[in-house]
Amino acid sequence: MASKRWLIVVSHGPAENPLIAFPHTHRHLSLGSIFSSKLNPTPPPAIVANVSRLEADADGNPADLSKQIALFQALVDSQIKAGYDIVIRRWERMCEFNPSSPLLHSDPAFQLYLTSLVKSGLDSSVNSAVRRRESLLSASAGAPPLKSTEPSPTTPQDTVDTISPAQAPAAPSAASPVASSNSQQIADAVLSGQTKDTLSSAGAAAQSSDMAKFASALSSGSGVSGNPIHVTISELGLVLLSVLLENSGLLKAPSRKTQFEPLQQKTVRFSDVHGVDEVKEELRDVVEFLKDPTIFASLGGKLPKGILLTGPPGTGKTMLARAIAGEAGVPFFFASGSEFEEMFVGVGAKRVRELFANARKKQPAIIFIDELDAVGGKRSNRDQHYMKQTLNQLLVEMDGFLQSEGIIVVAATNFPESLDHALTRPGRFDRIIAVPLPDVRGRIQLLRHFMTSVVTSPVVDPMLLARGTPGFSGAELQNMVNLAAIQASKEGFGEVTLKHFEWAKDRIILGAERKSAYIDEKNKLMTAYHEGGHALAALYTVGAMPLHKVTCVPRGHALGVTSQLPENDRVSVSQKEYLATIDVCMGGRVAEEIVYGTDGVTSGASSDLQHATRTASAMVKKWGFSDKIGPVYYSDQDEAISPATREKIDSEVTKLLQAGEARVMKLLHEKEEELHRLAHALVEHETLDADEVRKVIKGEPIRTVEQKIVEEKDRPEKAENLPVIS
Numbered sequence: 265m266a267s268k269r270w271l272i273v274v275s276h277g278p279a280e281n282p283l284i285a286f287p288h289t290h291r292h293l294s295l296g297s298i299f300s301s302k303l304n305p306t307p308p309p310a311i312v313a314n315v316s317r318l319e320a321d322a323d324g325n326p327a328d329l330s331k332q333i334a335l336f337q338a339l340v341d342s343q344i345k346a347g348y349d350i351v352i353r354r355w356e357r358m359c360e361f362n363p364s365s366p367l368l369h370s371d372p373a374f375q376l377y378l379t380s381l382v383k384s385g386l387d388s389s390v391n392s393a394v395r396r397r398e399s400l401l402s403a404s405a406g407a408p409p410l411k412s413t414e415p416s417p418t419t420p421q422d423t424v425d426t427i428s429p430a431q432a433p434a435a436p437s438a439a440s441p442v443a444s445s446n447s448q449q450i451a452d453a454v455l456s457g458q459t460k461d462t463l464s465s466a467g468a469a470a471q472s473s474d475m476a477k478f479a480s481a482l483s484s485g486s487g488v489s490g491n492p493i494h495v496t497i498s499e500l501g502l503v504l505l506s507v508l509l510e511n512s513g514l515l516k517a518p519s520r521k522t523q524f525e526p527l528q529q530k531t532v533r534f535s536d537v538h539g540v541d542e543v544k545e546e547l548r549d550v551v552e553f554l555k556d557p558t559i560f561a562s563l564g565g566k567l568p569k570g571i572l573l574t575g576p577p578g579t580g581k582t583m584l585a586r587a588i589a590g591e592a593g594v595p596f597f598f599a600s601g602s603e604f605e606e607m608f609v610g611v612g613a614k615r616v617r618e619l620f621a622n623a624r625k626k627q628p629a630i631i632f633i634d635e636l637d638a639v640g641g642k643r644s645n646r647d648q649h650y651m652k653q654t655l656n657q658l659l660v661e662m663d664g665f666l667q668s669e670g671i672i673v674v675a676a677t678n679f680p681e682s683l684d685h686a687l688t689r690p691g692r693f694d695r696i697i698a699v700p701l702p703d704v705r706g707r708i709q710l711l712r713h714f715m716t717s718v719v720t721s722p723v724v725d726p727m728l729l730a731r732g733t734p735g736f737s738g739a740e741l742q743n744m745v746n747l748a749a750i751q752a753s754k755e756g757f758g759e760v761t762l763k764h765f766e767w768a769k770d771r772i773i774l775g776a777e778r779k780s781a782y783i784d785e786k787n788k789l790m791t792a793y794h795e796g797g798h799a800l801a802a803l804y805t806v807g808a809m810p811l812h813k814v815t816c817v818p819r820g821h822a823l824g825v826t827s828q829l830p831e832n833d834r835v836s837v838s839q840k841e842y843l844a845t846i847d848v849c850m851g852g853r854v855a856e857e858i859v860y861g862t863d864g865v866t867s868g869a870s871s872d873l874q875h876a877t878r879t880a881s882a883m884v885k886k887w888g889f890s891d892k893i894g895p896v897y898y899s900d901q902d903e904a905i906s907p908a909t910r911e912k913i914d915s916e917v918t919k920l921l922q923a924g925e926a927r928v929m930k931l932l933h934e935k936e937e938e939l940h941r942l943a944h945a946l947v948e949h950e951t952l953d954a955d956e957v958r959k960v961i962k963g964e965p966i967r968t969v970e971q972k973i974v975e976e977k978d979r980p981e982k983a984e985n986l987p988v989i990s
Contacts, residue, residue, distance in 0.1 A: 539706030578739030601638030612654030627670030797855025
């Protein structure tokens, strides 16, 4: 007997006992045998569906002989090795685990089993099969009666290829008829190529019975929404159906011919890009090269193949790449770094080849790869080989055996330090261009450009807005103009005024106002004192950034906000300015301690302490602003710092923070009367700008709440045709 191993079979039928373990002989169903060239073509879907249905019936009625024979006949008629293997496995498992089954006494079933052996090339096993059947028949006390084609009254078991001994038919009585045993004659007939016609009647009867049931279900109203006809798909049916679909090509991925095609978008010119004049000048060489590649070859020079644009998000790197293509009039191929990465090995490298192959067909052309760090990160020995394939293919395409004379590769990244050095060496991305945040002149250009798309009041000065938006990127400025236009439409104005631009700027810097949030008077006054301490520290501390606005209205995630804006762009920051930053951060906590005592200090200063601690730590570790540590740079990830040095660093950081707290404590004790005035004014007016703060602390009057309400009433009514955004 063949060696055995245990196999777990999961049934796809009714889930009553889904997992059954049983010994399994070494005769397997393999895809290699299914796809063998010796087999006939895959059967049509109708045959596959019929076999699946018959197998479900046979599994659901293991004691019904006619259903077992019908399944055997359909499997043999399929003329594929998978069908023969299933017949052989079902017969042999029956002989080993359920020899009292009526299937053993059926001559038609035995003939189909022998036919499967011969069709599978196992002619030498026929004689042993005859001896085994005769032995089992003689060992049984008697043959069980043949069962009719009516459904079995017993509960079907949830197995695929066998039934348990507990559900095997009972041994027949002596008076029961016994099926004739002509094992050797059947074997001789099969080996000689003769066929028997006694098998078709059983299968036809089973099929006609099932079709009658199907027709009855349809006539009773089944098969419609809410009353479906349940169909059980068996294991063999799934195998045959998957083979059919794979051979037919229905499951194959569609052609991706149009993934990397030139973008058909609005043409962008250098005149549409603002705030980066120096970058545009550097890129004009690329435009001239694409227009006439021989212009730089007269003296033997070659233009760089790759241009890497680096800078913060929203500075216009993608717009610059599109402007190059627009000025030169060449196709523009766009790809994101994440498009090359897939869960399948080799897909990323294939897509890189496709991208460059399509670009070569259209050369001269521009390939733009956004977020290059997603595919071009630094390699290490710990990386798996497949993780390097995409990057390696990109390196080969840019330089190596495949030279691309008419293709310029432009890439953009926010993290140039994370790129692999093989990408940034000369010969690949050998021209690295920084695209910084716009300065005040660049912001003026950008604002003028964006304001042409909205109806703006003539009195709005872009220079005033540009001076009040240091650190804004081009995308943030565009967002500010858009928010201002939306707010003006909501309020019913016919044009966007300076007040709306200021509202949009505060919305971006401070966050959205949460006026509906309920805060009792006690907590509101405490927040006012906290923000008042920040504001006074910003006003009276030398080196602090000018105060812009202070509010005790919750904005974003904060209960109150004190905003500071520099007068000009901050290129470098001095030690005095960093110390002033620490002092302003400590102002809120110190004000709470002065008014409410040490026990009354709240946890609202957590973000202030975090900012102050980071500033002090950077002053000590990175900028050399500590006499005790000296002009030394220590990285945050540096593990070589000794414990003694770490202790010194912590001591110096604490010293800076405590010194700032002491300076602010002294300042606010001297300005305590002004602190009380400012806090109560904040409770009344909620938001004060820098000029109003200066008037309040001097005791000068400002607009009352009643005057503000009158101004609100005097606003123009909302135009009927203007959209109202709630």
